[in-house]
Amino acid sequence: MSLPAPLASSGDTETDSLEIEFHLDRKRPVADQVYEALKAAIVSVRLLPGTSISENRMCRHFGVSRTPVRSAIVRLADEGLIDVYPQQGSFVAPIRLADVYDRHFIRKHLELAVLAEVAKRWTAAKSAEARAIVATQVAAIEVGDPALFHERDEALHAAFAVFAEREGIWPTIQMAKARMSRLHRLFGPPERLPVVVEEHLSVLDALDAGDAALAHQRLEYHLDKIFETFDPMPEAYRPYLAD
Amino acid sequence: MSLPAPLASSGDTETDSLEIEFHLDRKRPVADQVYEALKAAIVSVRLLPGTSISENRMCRHFGVSRTPVRSAIVRLADEGLIDVYPQQGSFVAPIRLADVYDRHFIRKHLELAVLAEVAKRWTAAKSAEARAIVATQVAAIEVGDPALFHERDEALHAAFAVFAEREGIWPTIQMAKARMSRLHRLFGPPERLPVVVEEHLSVLDALDAGDAALAHQRLEYHLDKIFETFDPMPEAYRPYLAD
DNA sequence: CTCTGTACCCTTGTATACTAGGGTCCTATC
DNA sequence: GATAGGACCCTAGTATACAAGGGTACAGAG
Structure with a gap:
């Protein structure tokens, strides 16, 4: 089966240099902060359509657990900005x-x-x-x-x-x-x-x-x-x- | 502090007789099914505005864990149909x-x-x-x-x-x-x-x-x-x- | 009797472990 | 050499455990 993403499996060997500026504020809900950071990165196309949004990579990048990351992804998927393919991956939605x-x-x-x-x-x-x-x-x-x-x-x-x-x-x-x-x-x-x-x-x-x-x-x-x-x-x- | 819900703490002594018809289909994502069931109940006002939506009660009612229930609540909160007050509770949003x-x-x-x-x-x-x-x-x-x-x-x-x-x-x-x-x-x-x-x-x-x-x-x-x-x-x- | 402090239970938020399924690559067989 | 099968690793989905804070009720002191 063909995935919609053109980049496929790279990313493991590379360093996780996602261009998402982020500073964690422990006083605010982490899920909201991840949501805002991801949305800003997608809308401003710093994250190009088709980019893989692996939950685990986001966890490592943001320094949080999967739960708030998943929450953010669910919200963005509802808005049509992220496509989730179960057991395959999540990707920035194409235009x-x-x-x-x-x-x-x-x-x-x-x-x-x-x-x-x-x-x-x-x-x-x-x-x-x-x-x-x-x-x-x-x-x-x-x-x-x-x-x-x-x-x-x-x-x-x-x-x-x-x-x-x-x-x-x-x-x-x-x-x-x-x-x-x-x-x-x-x-x-x-x-x-x-x-x-x-x-x-x-x-x-x-x-x-x-x-x-x-x-x-x-x-x-x-x-x-x-x-x-x-x-x-x-x-x-x-x-x-x-x- | 005053909660928006007029019903307060009842519900423990009562039987969990939520009027949400629901039959779990293990082949489909549980989170989606909970979301649909909750949304239908809210929009059709079988769940009146102000009703407490305790995650744990929903878990018992639907027979699933908190994770998919939380996912559904997050989505409904985004749509403005549920108000979430951290450490206090979630309630069907007033009109x-x-x-x-x-x-x-x-x-x-x-x-x-x-x-x-x-x-x-x-x-x-x-x-x-x-x-x-x-x-x-x-x-x-x-x-x-x-x-x-x-x-x-x-x-x-x-x-x-x-x-x-x-x-x-x-x-x-x-x-x-x-x-x-x-x-x-x-x-x-x-x-x-x-x-x-x-x-x-x-x-x-x-x-x-x-x-x-x-x-x-x-x-x-x-x-x-x-x-x-x-x-x-x-x-x-x-x-x-x-x- | 009144007020205050504390303990307990509830809530949601977060972290982690486990499950099931798809992709890929390597190996063994034809 | 080509092809089929299986092992391994990745993914998201789900379940469970733990943390932190607010509400309430009860008990003890004034």
Whole structure:
């Protein structure tokens, strides 16, 4: 039988040099810390799709027992970020294109609905707060820190959820965003980042002008445009994809 | 300190008569079976909000060890259906009204977006399939089986996701629906069920007529109407609610 | 009678041991 | 030499043992 992972059995001879920064805090639940560390590593693609997640190796790496590691893996498997094959192994899930399309659908319609609520409550203060976040995105581009850029991008979208007084739906949007986040960080051309900033600003401009319909149109264009970046999917990316 | 559960320490003297039907199948992962059984019991409110979920009692009840039970509880805690208080206990989560509002927002906009896609692909065959499901809902009302009614209601909404060729977003809608499902099954007046059927049919009629805008309007009315059923929240329901 | 301290039992969190099944590689046989 | 079979090691799934902290009830002191 063929395993989905292209790397197979290496890793024993190598040193366990997993690039997961981690410092154990005995005062907090260990399982939560392992979960957060693993999730951050997967979403930021420091752990590439297909990477083997052996429970025992994680135990050695984190210096804890299998129980909290398993707990973390179960949670990540529920989120679709890890595939567990009993008696075979656990692997960072490939990026499934069908899944990405579905998540884009969810994210797009939720963010547009949030935007409609935001438009009703738009104020100069909110505009200033949003533009301040965009400014930090610009700064992230200038220092060449794409990870920081994406972090600030999340902050901007989260702020909109707060503006709409729908803070509770942010986790759902974020989970939908996580899948595409891996695509962006893997393949997203860096030269598009300034364009993203401009599109963000164009939405804010429409809101400042009190034109909700225009803001809607511009956000929809922005979201679809980002998505189409990967329309001609280069063959080199195949190892990380599925479906 | 005050625990959220109103029942406290009883349960030892009583027999463990948890109303969770369960038959262990040793060929399937035990953890999955426990998860499914617990989730079904919670969503169908056979396990009321606030009920204590002691891991040890679950072990005795299911006849398994703590490990798979813990795995199931972790997953349900992630979904917000169980609250875990370390060193104190785990309890079926109360119905948080703020959460219900957010989930309704998510469900409404996603279902409306799905409807728009369905309208583009509407055929006589799909209409017949949908109406067949509605017919089973009518049958469920006639035999007085609200659990079956809700099961068929889920089937109808799932069918729409399939019609829209967006099967992948159904889990997200379903998770949003789960919260309100508990409200409906607890407090939903049975006399409203026939009205629900009529509203479902009115949407199908609009689709048959090829009027997507009318279908949109009627579905939005239907979803909001269901939600407003609980607008004057009787004080008797307070023990099961929070926020 | 009131208050405080302590012992016990409950809880979840963590660690470890054992089970069952799949992959691989080596060996023996044809 | 090619192929089949078996031993070994890996995996995740499950069971059990231990640790740490909170709740409660009871007993003793003031």
